Amino acid sequence: MSDGIVRVTLYLLLVFIDFLLFVLKSVGQVVVFLLKQLLNLIFDVNMTESSKKRKRNNSGQNENPTVAVRGIISANWQKLLTSNIIMDKKTEKPAATDKKDHFTGTFRRARKKKTPVSNSVENNLKTLNLNNKTNNSVEHKDVIADTSDKKVDSTVKNENNNKKNTLTKFIAMDCEMVGVGYDGNDHMLARVSLVNKFGDCIYDKFVKAREEVIDYRTEVSGIRKEDMLNGEDFTTVQKEVAEIIKGRILVGHSLKNDLSVLFLSHPKRNIRDTSRYKPFRKVTKGSTPSLKRLAKEILSIDIQHGEHSSVEDARAAMQLYCTVAKKWEASMSDKRGYSKKFVED
Numbered sequence: 001m002s003d004g005i006v007r008v009t010l011y012l013l014l015v016f017i018d019f020l021l022f023v024l025k026s027v028g029q030v031v032v033f034l035l036k037q038l039l040n041l042i043f044d045v046n047m048t049e050s051s052k053k054r055k056r057n058n059s060g061q062n063e064n065p066t067v068a069v070r071g072i073i074s075a076n077w078q079k080l081l082t083s084n085i086i087m088d089k090k091t092e093k094p095a096a097t098d099k100k101d102h103f104t105g106t107f108r109r110a111r112k113k114k115t116p117v118s119n120s121v122e123n124n125l126k127t128l129n130l131n132n133k134t135n136n137s138v139e140h141k142d143v144i145a146d147t148s149d150k151k152v153d154s155t156v157k158n159e160n161n162n163k164k165n166t167l168t169k170f171i172a173m174d175c176e177m178v179g180v181g182y183d184g185n186d187h188m189l190a191r192v193s194l195v196n197k198f199g200d201c202i203y204d205k206f207v208k209a210r211e212e213v214i215d216y217r218t219e220v221s222g223i224r225k226e227d228m229l230n231g232e233d234f235t236t237v238q239k240e241v242a243e244i245i246k247g248r249i250l251v252g253h254s255l256k257n258d259l260s261v262l263f264l265s266h267p268k269r270n271i272r273d274t275s276r277y278k279p280f281r282k283v284t285k286g287s288t289p290s291l292k293r294l295a296k297e298i299l300s301i302d303i304q305h306g307e308h309s310s311v312e313d314a315r316a317a318m319q320l321y322c323t324v325a326k327k328w329e330a331s332m333s334d335k336r337g338y339s340k341k342f343v344e345d
Helices: 002-059 065-082 084-092 095-102 117-128 130-164 225-229 234-245 255-262 278-284 291-299 310-323 325-332
Strands: 170-180 186-195 201-206 213-215 249-252 271-273
Touching (some): 170 234, 170 255, 186 225, 186 255, 186 310, 201 310, 234 255, 249 255, 291 310, 310 325
Parallel strands (some): 170 249, 249 271
Antiparallel strands (some): 170 186, 170 213, 186 201
16 A cells, blocks of 8 residues: 555656646746847837937928038039139149159050151161171181181091090999908998990099098009099099999999999899809809909900909900890890890991
8 A cells, every 4th residue: 555655646746747847838938928029119119219200300301400501511612613723723633644654563564665667677777787797707708718628627536536435325334442341341432434335434533432441452453542532522423423324234243242332223124244144154164253254265355463453344344245245135135124226236
């Protein structure tokens, strides 16, 4: 029985709470509606009052004496405008001419006056002095005719000299190095030599030391201290060599060491290393041959007696390549991205 009573009481409480909420809601709505009505009435009263005031003012304008005064003032002002005094002042102002003369804007430019064609032609003919020029040109032609025979010989000589040192598609390179580091076993660039296909030296420079030189290796490299002191900076040599060999076939012996000392890279398909060419390895039965051995066996030339010369070594490498150029290029023709156009006549 107690549980039933409790449930009934709870239900009655909920019903009572719902009723209270409904009453409060309805009361609130009524209050809001009344407030809106009051506000509307207040604003409507103000509007009617303002409109009434405006009507009163409009109706009394004819009776107000100030309106007549205003009319009189406007009439006097019209008389003044029609008078000669104000009109004369207006005419005295140069409106159009002064603005055009003094204005120097970027969007308006003064137009040049066109001169008649006949006058310009006559002036040009006077300033040209055609008679004097014709005489000078005739004399100049005579001088050229006299000296033409002398210039032919000099131009032929210059062309022959330029052909000797021209850049070719194939460039041979050799470097001489000195020892740096704790024991002098590390390599540092000391000299660079480049030779074209015809064996002409196109580049040969000593390089200044960037570290303390432990061993100049003079007996082998031929490098001395004064050579490096009077040499070129490494950065300039590196840039110059890179520009020369760019887009060309690089020939040499053990080019990996030379490029690593220069801190340069070159496309593998554009490298012709005589130390890695398989037919040349047959001379030493598969091992890496020396440049001196290849020059002796294939070219019948004795090189590298005592001190080495990078120019001589580069020429020997180029001669070795030229002896087997057709076979070498034919063997590489099957490789990807290679063209037989690299072979020069």
